[in-house]
Amino acid sequence: xxxxTLSKRIFTDILSRYPQNPSLCNAxxxxxxxxxxxxxxxxxxxxxxxxxxxxxxxTEKLANEVGDLQQLLITRTLKLKKMGIPCKHRKxxxxxxxxxxxxxxxxxVIDVNK
Numbered sequence: 482x483x484x485x486t487l488s489k490r491i492f493t494d495i496l497s498r499y500p501q502n503p504s505l506c507n508a509x510x511x512x513x514x515x516x517x518x519x520x521x522x523x524x525x526x527x528x529x530x531x532x533x534x535x536x537x538x539x540t541e542k543l544a545n546e547v548g549d550l551q552q553l554l555i556t557r558t559l560k561l562k563k564m565g566i567p568c569k570h571r572k573x574x575x576x577x578x579x580x581x582x583x584x585x586x587x588x589x590v591i592d593v594n595k
Contacts, residue, residue, distance in 0.1 A: 523588055525550055531588030532577055536570050554578050 525544050529537045546564050547553045556578075561571045580586035 523550055525553055527588050528553070528577075528581075529574075532573055534570070534573060536573055539564075539566050539570060542566070554582050 525547070526537070526540045528550055529540050529543070542564055543553060543566075546560075547556055553574075558571055558575055561574065562568075566574070577586060
């Protein structure tokens with residue numbers, strides 16, 4: 482809610498400064514009004530698919546060893562290493578689990594029509 486208020490304030494500030502440039506105002510209003518669709522229920526398969534870079538090949542292994550997403554969020558690098566996940570994929574998984582825990586990143590709905 483605070484982000485929407487801040488973006489409206491920025492938009493009105495730009496409008497007051499540049500009333501003669503309607504294309505800039507239209508572009509800003511389109512970007513502010515566009516909402517990103519996120520997945521409501523996230524499981525390990527959706528999480529790894531959203532990461533990309535071939536990490537989704539470890540879905541079955543992580544689902545069997547770890548269980549659910551909440552356990553994946555607190556899994557350490559040594560446990561992932563013992564499961565046989567390569568270093569590059571471990572780094573990617575750990576980076577995005579940390580971002581997910583802090584609320585900075587969420588998996589998006591993948592649009593197959595594009």
